[in-house]
Amino acid sequence: MTIRAEHEIHRRRLGRNLGVGLTLAAFILVVFGLTVAKVSQLGERGAFAHAPPGAMGQ
Template sequence: MALQVEHDLHKRRFGRNLGVGLILVGFIAIIFGLTVVKVKNTGFVEGYDHSVRYELDPEIRQNLNEGGASD
């Protein structure tokens, strides 16, 4: 004889909880995967500091290297 009888309600609750848990783990895996892909594809990222960074604009960098004036 079982010490504690499991009611049908508990079985259904466990099934729902397991489903919600699996969906949550899947969602976390998708977000983690997207984050890893984004970080790998982005490369070196500089913070935005409200100043012009000439190394990001090839046209300005070329004009500066040639000694010309930039617009």
């Protein structure tokens, strides 16, 4: 039997690492998209409503 550098276990590990990597990337995208959505909603609701009158114009 020859010793092969590539074993089935290596393929599994690669698949697992890719899966975890892609999941983390997707999580980052979700958090980013969520942040954009939340901030845009703040804008709609008047995020600067607490500012004194005229403060936004200066």
